[in-house]
Amino acid sequence: MAAVILAEWIFARVAHPLTISGDSATAAMENRAAGVMGMMAGAMVVMVSSFAGPMFGSIRDGLLGLALLPCAMFVGVVAGLALEHVKVVALIVMVAALGGAGFLRRFGAWGFVLGQGLFMGNFLGFFLARLTDVSGIGWIAAELAIGGAVAIVAQLVLFYPSRWSAVQRLRSSFLGRADGVAAATVDVLDHPNTQRLRVRQHRKLIRLNETALMIDAQLAENPRLPVGTTAAEIHGHVFNAELALANAARFARSIAISQVPDRIRDQVREAMVAIGHRDGDVIERLGCRLRERLRDDAVRTSVSDDVLVVLHRFATSVSDYGRVVSAIGRQRFEPYWERLKAHDVPEQERFEASVALVAGWLPGSSAVSATASKEKAAQSVTARLDPSVRAGIQMTVAAAISVVVGTLISHDRFYWAVLATFVTFMGANNAAEQVRKGAFRVIGTVLGVIVGAILAHLVGENVPLSIAVILVSLFIGIYMMRISYAFFAMSITILVAQLYVQLAEFSADLLEMRVVETLVGAAAAVVTVIFVLPLRTSRVVRVATREFLDAMSAMVSATARVVREDEDYHRLESASRDLDVAFQALEAATSPSRAMLRVPGTFGGVKQQWWAAANAAHSYARDLVADARWCDGVDGVSGERLDEAARAMNSSIAELSEGLSEHRSRRVYVRSASKFERVAAVLDDHGRLTPRQLVLRDLQLIDGALAAIAASAEIEVQAVDTAVASR
Incomplete structure (x- = not known):
């Protein structure tokens, strides 16, 4: 952003685009506005490019996409300027451009660039109409080209080289998040009855799992690795570290509320503190020492059998984590100049990840939302639609509402309402996410108006200081956007305030109008997604739960093969990662409702027990993976009974999955825990x-958690004996 502002300023000083001659105050003001608008045009290209660049998988496609962006914006600007005097047609074109951005989602990154470019260009054309008409389009093309050139250079110099060090940076992030898990666990041990701390620890465990999956995805993209290692080895270290720490943290949470001797509790706390210090040898030694202490008869008789099992599992998990952290600590990445030397990874050594990143992040709820959109729900009158078609229709309707209402409020500033509608749909996949984003847009705008008004009076017409304020606010907004979109909305509003100061149009009434128009645009989007082809949260969550259940079924089968036939453990490891991916999608699908609606018992049509049971099933599955690694084979009659129990459990999971698809059909989840017992x-x-x-106990616990999901979905749950008798 700083580079494009500088480049556009130099261009304005040298070429004097869109300027008028004369020494009058009016001419000076118009020429100042021309320079400001040129900077804005270039900044808009760079802003969109910063989001579009990571969407492309290859450098070649990325550069072509970034070159396409200013071209698409140019077309939009031409349309905006050419139709300036045909107001009704201009508004129809703006609505079509916004709706088209939704339809173009079908084409992935290319559609994003084209749709964003056309709409943002058309939006820019409304601004530039005050300075010029179609005759000045050549100057505008040059300013857009400068923005595109800066965006491409920035990608080549700043962003694409960093892709090669993605694994190194993500691994550092992983270790940092592991430290956070350890610190949160220590807090839980110190304050065992504080629910807020337990929720905080759980949230950090989800983020740790997110980082581990992101590392896997990067390992599949021909990355730079530590010297003398392979992608599979790095995956193994990260998988084992995350598994061991996640289990240790959950066991410690259970120990915190259990009756254990103080000296044992102190050792548990000491181990978690050591994990935060990353000293692998010390961590492993503390785990072994705790395991030795648990062999003491005095200790064994002072705790219940269940607590003793948890303590043993905790000690084993701590030791495992210590060994992995020591291995990770010995790895060294080659120097930077060596990383820049390209070399191909042999085909047989390529790593296959369970998930692919979208713009550098996990896909969230996008895949399950797309599936829900394409499916015909049994109790829904909504037609099956491709997500891009649904989004295109909704965005068109919402744009029409925002244009009409926004124009009635302000004939000159209605485009703020349209822009609010546009951004509410960006990056949102279903009704709950769109409602949440609309709310954040309004909240951020209100805060931005307050902060922007204060800064506008403090900065005044000081151009260098104004640019500094804009850059700092954008940095904060983009950096904090992953936490809340409200930060980004606030930063954009501060930018707008500074822009209108430089255009000599700033006033309190102007900022008030921005709030009103933003509220109109966000409300138009919210009303549309609720009443026009709505993609309900409950529907998306059901699809996400089905995929979670399918992954769980595959994991149960893999466990039976590993235990029964002594098959390769890596199959179970792979099944576990697939389950993690499905769990992250379920977490993303339920996140908006859990955050927005704190109503006891329900959120967005889905019971809280549903999420709690799915979370418990995922936790028990992580225990299962850890225990199956060291499991001796089960053969003979016992092995046959294990196979029978696994088949029965998978049959029940299939019934539950079908029940989530067919609301009106009678489905029964039959418990299989007694078979494993x-x-x-x-x-x-x-x-x-x-x-x-322990493996058999884990399977029984998973069965109990899945039965709780079935009960939450109002699916009948029966014991084995009851089910047999009913037949």
């Missing part, structure tokens, strides 16, 4: 804490 009872290690006994 019978397998455990006939094994020669029954009653002892062995890995295969």
Whole structure:
């Protein structure tokens, strides 16, 4: 942004675009406005490019896409200027441009660039109409080209090289988030009855899992790796570290509210503190020491059997994490100049990830929302539509509403309402996300008006200071946007305030008008997504839960094969990662409702118990992966019974999945926990804490969590004996 402002300023000083001759105050003001608008045009190109660049998988496609952006904006500007005096047609074109941006989502990054460019260019044309007409389009083309050139250079110099070090940066982020998990767990141990701290620890565990999945996705994109390692090795280290720490944190949360001797509790806390210090040898030693202490008869008799199991699992998880952290600490990346040397990874060494990133991030709810949009729900009258078609129709309707109402409020500033409608739909996949983004847009605008008014009076017409304020506010807005879109909306409003100061049009009434128009645009979007082809949160969550259940079924099958046939453990590891991906999608699908509606018992048509049960099932599945690694084989009659129990469980999962699809059909979830209990009872290690006994216990706990999901979805739950009798 700083570079394009400088480049546009130099261009204005040298070429004097869109200026008029004369020494009058009016001429000076018009020429100043021409320079400001040129900077704005270039800044808009760079702003959109910063979001579009990461969407392209290759450098070649990215550069072509960034070159297409100013061309698309140019077409939009021409339309805006050419139709300046045909107001009705101009408004229709603006509505069509906004709706077209929704339809163009079908074409991924290319559609994003084209749709954003056409609409933003048309939006810019309304601004520039005050300075020129179609005769000045050559100067505008030059200013857009400068913006495009700066965007391309910035991608080549600043952003594309950083892709090669993505694994190194993400690994540092992973370790940082691991430290956060350890610190949050220590807080839980110190204040075991504080629900806020337990929720905070859980949130940090989800973020840790998110980072691990992002590392996997980057490993699949021909990355730079530590010297002498492969992508599969890095994946193994990250997987084992995340699994061990996540389990240790959950076990510590359970220990915090259990009756254990103070000296044992102190050792648990000491281990979590050591994890935060990243000293692998110390961590491993503390885990081993705790395991030795648990062999003491005095300790064993002072705690219940269930707590003793949790303590053993905690100690084992701590030791495992210590070993992995030591291995990670010994890895070194090659120097920067070596990283810039390209080399191909042999095909047989390429890593296949369970997830692909979208613009550098996990896809969130986009995939499950798309599936929900294309499916015909049993109790819904909404037609099956491609997500781009649904978005295009909704955006067109919302744009029409915002144009009509916005024009009635202000004939000159209505485009703020249209812009608010536009951004409400960007990056949102379903009704709940769109409502949340609309709310953040309004909140951010109100805060931006307050801060912008204060800064406008403090800065005045000081151009260098005004540019500094704009750059700082944009940095904060973009940096904090992952936390809340309100920060970005606030930063844009501050930018607008500074812009109108330089155009000598700033007033309190102007900022008040911006709030009103923003409220109109956001409300138009919210009303549309609720009443026009709505994609309900409950529908998206059902699809996300189905995919979670399918991944869980695959994991149960993989576990049975590993335990029964002693198959490759990596299959179970891969199934676990698929489950993580599905869980992250479910978390993203429920996140807007959980954040916006704190109503006890429900959120957005989905019961809180639903999310809690899915979260518990995911946690038990992580325990299952850890325990299956060291599990001895189960063969003979016991093995056959295990296969039968796994098939029964998968059959029940299929029933639950079908029940989530067909609301009106009668489905029954049959509990299979007793079948696994019978397998455990006939094994020669029954009653002892062995890995295969833990595996069977994990499967029983997963069955209980899935039964809770079924109950939340109003699907009948029966025990095995009851189900047999009913048949």
